Amino acid sequence: MTTMTLAVRDSATMLRRQLRHTSRNLSTMLSLLAVPIIILLLFVYVLGGTLGVGLGGGSGGRGVYVNYVTPGILLITIAGAVQATAIAVAMDMTEGIIARFRTMAIARMSVLTGHVLGSVLQTLFQLAVVLAVAVLVGFRPDATAIEWLAAAGVLAATTLALVWLAVAMGLVAKTVAGASNLPMPLLLLPLFGSGFVPTDTLPVGLRWFADYQPFTPIMETLRGLLLGTPIGNSVVLALGWCAVIALVGYVWAKRLYNRDRTR
Amino acid sequence: MTNIPAIAITGLRRSYGSQVVLNGIDLQVPEGIIFSLLGPNGAGKTTMVQILSTLIRADAGEVRVCGHDVLRDPDRVRAAIGVTGQFSAVDSFLTGEENLRLMADLHRLGRAEGRRRTADLLERFGLGEAAGKPAVMYSGGMRRRLDLAMGLIGNPRVVFLDEPTTGLDPRSRRDMWQIVRDLAARGVTILLTTQHLEEADQLADRIALLDRGGLVAEGTPAELKRLVPGGHVELRFADGRALTTAAAILDVAPEPADESLVLRVPGDGGVRSLKVLLDRLDAAAVQVDGLTVQTPDLDDVFFAVTGQAASAAAPAIASASGKVTAR
Numbered sequence: 001m002t003t004m005t006l007a008v009r010d011s012a013t014m015l016r017r018q019l020r021h022t023s024r025n026l027s028t029m030l031s032l033l034a035v036p037i038i039i040l041l042l043f044v045y046v047l048g049g050t051l052g053v054g055l056g057g058g059s060g061g062r063g064v065y066v067n068y069v070t071p072g073i074l075l076i077t078i079a080g081a082v083q084a085t086a087i088a089v090a091m092d093m094t095e096g097i098i099a100r101f102r103t104m105a106i107a108r109m110s111v112l113t114g115h116v117l118g119s120v121l122q123t124l125f126q127l128a129v130v131l132a133v134a135v136l137v138g139f140r141p142d143a144t145a146i147e148w149l150a151a152a153g154v155l156a157a158t159t160l161a162l163v164w165l166a167v168a169m170g171l172v173a174k175t176v177a178g179a180s181n182l183p184m185p186l187l188l189l190p191l192f193g194s195g196f197v198p199t200d201t202l203p204v205g206l207r208w209f210a211d212y213q214p215f216t217p218i219m220e221t222l223r224g225l226l227l228g229t230p231i232g233n234s235v236v237l238a239l240g241w242c243a244v245i246a247l248v249g250y251v252w253a254k255r256l257y258n259r260d261r262t263r
Numbered sequence: 264m265t266n267i268p269a270i271a272i273t274g275l276r277r278s279y280g281s282q283v284v285l286n287g288i289d290l291q292v293p294e295g296i297i298f299s300l301l302g303p304n305g306a307g308k309t310t311m312v313q314i315l316s317t318l319i320r321a322d323a324g325e326v327r328v329c330g331h332d333v334l335r336d337p338d339r340v341r342a343a344i345g346v347t348g349q350f351s352a353v354d355s356f357l358t359g360e361e362n363l364r365l366m367a368d369l370h371r372l373g374r375a376e377g378r379r380r381t382a383d384l385l386e387r388f389g390l391g392e393a394a395g396k397p398a399v400m401y402s403g404g405m406r407r408r409l410d411l412a413m414g415l416i417g418n419p420r421v422v423f424l425d426e427p428t429t430g431l432d433p434r435s436r437r438d439m440w441q442i443v444r445d446l447a448a449r450g451v452t453i454l455l456t457t458q459h460l461e462e463a464d465q466l467a468d469r470i471a472l473l474d475r476g477g478l479v480a481e482g483t484p485a486e487l488k489r490l491v492p493g494g495h496v497e498l499r500f501a502d503g504r505a506l507t508t509a510a511a512i513l514d515v516a517p518e519p520a521d522e523s524l525v526l527r528v529p530g531d532g533g534v535r536s537l538k539v540l541l542d543r544l545d546a547a548a549v550q551v552d553g554l555t556v557q558t559p560d561l562d563d564v565f566f567a568v569t570g571q572a573a574s575a576a577a578p579a580i581a582s583a584s585g586k587v588t589a590r
Contacts, residue, residue, distance in 0.1 A: 006371070009371060010369060013365065013368040013369055016365075016368075017354065017357070017365055020356065020357055020361060021356050021357075024356050024397070025356070095352075095354065095355065096348055096351055096352035096353070096410075097352045097353060097354045098352075099318060099346075099348060099352055100346060100348070100352035100413065100414075101369075102317070102318055103316040103317060103318060103341055103344065103346045104341055104369055104370075104417075105338045105339075105341035105342040106369050
């Protein structure tokens with residue numbers, strides 16, 4: 001067997017370990033689902049009427065706003081999920097079993113790839129649930145099958161990139177509490193972007209930040225694919241950001257995991 | 264069996280910052296024996312195991328396990344070893360069986376073989392009933408047994424046991440000792456670190472004493488005990504007068520500044536010499552309150568070679584080994 005197939009095999013083993021962890025920790029899964037769903041309901045039913053009018057929805061404002069806000073809610077779902085990943089990695093690193101893995105002749109990074117694959121699968125499932133709830137409260141995408149597939153791809157790429165970043169954050173954090181704080185800004189990025197209101201309604205400084213931060217092109221791409229709004233160069237920016245974040249996360253995580261632990 | 268030693272260490276050094284933890288260790292462990300690394304807390308035992316098991320790097324020196332260099336060929340070393348740490352390295356969320364299956368999968372054993380070895384180890388280590396319970400619900404002794412079983416699933420040639428009985432109750436400790444003996448009987452080389460002299464004495468074929476980062480003595484338990492002078496008898500008296508009289512009769516100086524009213528008389532503690540000793544005191548009408556026979560144990564060895572009592576560094580060592588007490 002080549003090094004590559006061994007790495008794949010060990011990663012699959014570690015993925016099974018993560019899936020078992022998830023299946024024994026369903027309450028975490030539920031609370032991860034609850035947060036984006038509550039935010040969705042809050043923005044649709046409490047604020048959506050008024051915000052929708054601002055989007056030019058007139059008396060049908062709430063329906064217009066559900067469509068507008070759903071991509072932002074999806075990114076909040078991902079941000080919440082990767083925060084849980086950072087916590088899970090930090091907790092895992094306190095366990096003796098990690099030291100055992102390091103003394104075994106296995107693909108070294110497989111512990112982390114197990115975390116990454118497990119988190120990606122779990123997050124994709126959560127995205128599907130949140131999307132279903134969004135449809136229930138009035139989200140009406142007009143996407144074709146191809147556009148759905150593309151949207152799923154963008155969501156998966158975003159998830160993968162942010163999960164690798166979160167793994168690195170979980171490794172760099174000195175404590176589990178620290179690991180929970182580091183990814184916090186990710187939860188705010190949809191708000192300081194085009195997630196909840198168009199960026200041209202924002203004051204100048206904030207607008208500049210919103211236009212150039214990574215989440216905005218991702219949300220604009222999703223909006224375009226699902227609702228037919230203009231995409232422009234958003235898709236290139238979105239995938240570019242994903243590639244950069246994934247690479248930074250991966251390299252950072254690898255370095256952190258391989259450092260000589262002398263504590 | 265080959266002529267290559269299971270473990271060969273030359274000139275091993277390791278520091279944490281300015282603190283020297285291992286200061287030039289040379290050590291050879293032949294294949295197939297139980298070798299104990301004995302020393303108080305902070306002597307460097309765990310650091311040595313961490314270097315041998317490729318967890319951390321040495322600053323200097325050469326370390327080989329089964330002939331493989333830990334720096335140049337870590338994966339070969341890893342394939343040959345099993346490790347049980349001081350803090351149990353099990354996955355708390357998984358059941359005992361799942362933990363073992365995880366190890367089997369990581370050793371790429373294949374489904375049938377993994378299942379077979381898992382069942383075998385669960386049975387051997389008395390974990391059959393608890394196999395389906397998450398490890399988080401295990402007692403300390405069960406966790407430690409599972410931990411050891413996980414280290415064995417790949418049939419390692421060398422097993423590192425870092426303080427395998429620390430924190431265990433006496434019964435679990437005896438169970439663990441039996442497991443270690445069984446393992447050795449199968450021809451596995453075992454490096455056992457402990458701060459319990461009794462444990463090293465019970466289990467080890469050879470012992471190395473580690474103190475403040477250096478090896479201070481090495482040999483079989485019997486050889487080490489020969490390093491210290493013979494045993495002695497401790498006599499306890501009710502008052503200082505009896506002590507002084509007895510000291511005069513037996514021609515031993517009571518230890519100055521010792522207010523415990525105890526007199527140490529050199530002797531082997533045999534029945535005949537004890538009788539002679541007591542008869543002499545009896546003849547002088549000196550009342551002896553109590554008597555303890557001390558044969559030299561590893562504690563004495565430790566004291567003799569380091570100049571400090573091991574028990575002063577680690578109170579847990581003050582075990583009853585080699586002591587017979589009569590009242």
